[in-house]
Amino acid sequence: MSQTYQIARLFNGERFHQDAWLTIDNGKVVALGHGQPPQQVQRLNGTLVPGFVDVQVNGGGGALFNGAPTAASIATMGQAHAQFGTTGLMPTLITDSLEVLRQGADAVAQARADKMPGVLGVHFEGPHLSVAKKGVHSAEHIRPLSEAEMAVYTRADLGVVMVTLAPENVPAEQIAELTAAGVRVCLGHSNADFATVQAALEAGACGFTHLFNAMSPFTSREPGMVGAALLDPHSWCGLIVDGHHVHDASLQLAIRAKAPEKMMLVTDAMPPVGMVGDTFTLLGREIRREGGKLTAPTGELAGSVLDMATAVRNSVRQLGVSEADAFRMASRYPAEFLGLEHPGRLRVGSAADMVLLDDDYHVVDCWIGGQSVFTK
Numbered sequence: 001m002s003q004t005y006q007i008a009r010l011f012n013g014e015r016f017h018q019d020a021w022l023t024i025d026n027g028k029v030v031a032l033g034h035g036q037p038p039q040q041v042q043r044l045n046g047t048l049v050p051g052f053v054d055v056q057v058n059g060g061g062g063a064l065f066n067g068a069p070t071a072a073s074i075a076t077m078g079q080a081h082a083q084f085g086t087t088g089l090m091p092t093l094i095t096d097s098l099e100v101l102r103q104g105a106d107a108v109a110q111a112r113a114d115k116m117p118g119v120l121g122v123h124f125e126g127p128h129l130s131v132a133k134k135g136v137h138s139a140e141h142i143r144p145l146s147e148a149e150m151a152v153y154t155r156a157d158l159g160v161v162m163v164t165l166a167p168e169n170v171p172a173e174q175i176a177e178l179t180a181a182g183v184r185v186c187l188g189h190s191n192a193d194f195a196t197v198q199a200a201l202e203a204g205a206c207g208f209t210h211l212f213n214a215m216s217p218f219t220s221r222e223p224g225m226v227g228a229a230l231l232d233p234h235s236w237c238g239l240i241v242d243g244h245h246v247h248d249a250s251l252q253l254a255i256r257a258k259a260p261e262k263m264m265l266v267t268d269a270m271p272p273v274g275m276v277g278d279t280f281t282l283l284g285r286e287i288r289r290e291g292g293k294l295t296a297p298t299g300e301l302a303g304s305v306l307d308m309a310t311a312v313r314n315s316v317r318q319l320g321v322s323e324a325d326a327f328r329m330a331s332r333y334p335a336e337f338l339g340l341e342h343p344g345r346l347r348v349g350s351a352a353d354m355v356l357l358d359d360d361y362h363v364v365d366c367w368i369g370g371q372s373v374f375t376k
């Protein structure tokens with residue numbers, strides 16, 4: 001049965017429209033217009049925008065994907081993040097044993113076979129990283145890329161596969177092999193020099209994981225991974241805009257240097273997002289939440305408690321990014337990076353993945369494929 005909504009303000013992924021209407025049928029947008037809608041409608045007060053796409057989600061709603069790599073964990077994470085407007089997510093498995101990697105892949109395959117809403121694929125962040133830039137990843141599991149992991153990454157039943165790796169520890173031939181198999185190779189947790197990063201980009205790497213954090217910095221004689229990322233016009237960068245991971249000025253500079261359309265807001269979220277409580281266990285260590293920050297006992301940042309709606313709000317309010325760019329950095333650009341069909345737009349033929357926001361960018365309603373997944 002079709003459903004028509006009259007919308008006070010609509011952002012269709014390109015521009016804003018006042019007093020629009022939109023009809024959804026069978027999970028898709030089938031008609032769209034201005035002024036008087038053609039039939040009886042439900043009125044939505046606020047701004048309706050394309051649903052957010054988060055390419056880096058470790059946990060949510062109390063679940064940690066590494067802790068329990070199951071389809072049930074993915075469902076809990078999806079429900080937690082839908083409260084903040086996420087309609088598409090990449091469950092992210094950090095550095096772990098081969099067994100956990102396989103369990104995570106099986107869980108994602110199961111979720112996709114069950115048509116769980118919003119599960120776009122899987123992001124393997126590690127284990128082929130630099131020990132020097134490991135952050136909270138466990139050094140014990142950091143290792144070269146063998147045939148066993150290659151077999152997991154190139155499975156055909158996982159949707160979009162992202163692999164974050166350190167190019168100084170993975171030969172360019174393996175990056176080319178992953179890329180040829182359709183894997184989105186991102187660079188991060190790495191101390192690689194500029195030349196090594198450029199060689200990895202030439203081999204097919206197409207993104208950078210949490211730009212600035214856990215990567216070789218930009219300096220005068222050695223532009224590092226940050227310099228290579230900002231200079232390259234083709235690749236995308238994940239940004240954690242939580243006010244703790246990166247200085248606002250560094251983020252502003254990066255967006256200006258590389259262009260907003262190559263930026264993706266990510267949460268790098270941990271279990272506390274969408275849950276009550278201040279501590280959880282990550283790889284056997286207690287992680288504590290203090291305000292908007294998660295820290296390990298040894299002091300390093302351990303992911304974030306950021307959600308996508310807050311990332312959008314921070315981008316507009318703290319970084320001075322335009323509303324249109326902030327919405328696109330949360331939706332259309334990550335969807336383009338993943339190679340999705342009809343990425344991050346609301347137009348005839350698009351999936352009805354959408355979020356209704358109030359004036360303070362808080363989520364009022366969220367739909368995936370036209371089905372309500374959250375109402376405030």
Ligand SMILES: [Zn+2]
Nearest residue numbers: 125135210214
């Ligand atoms: Zn990381």
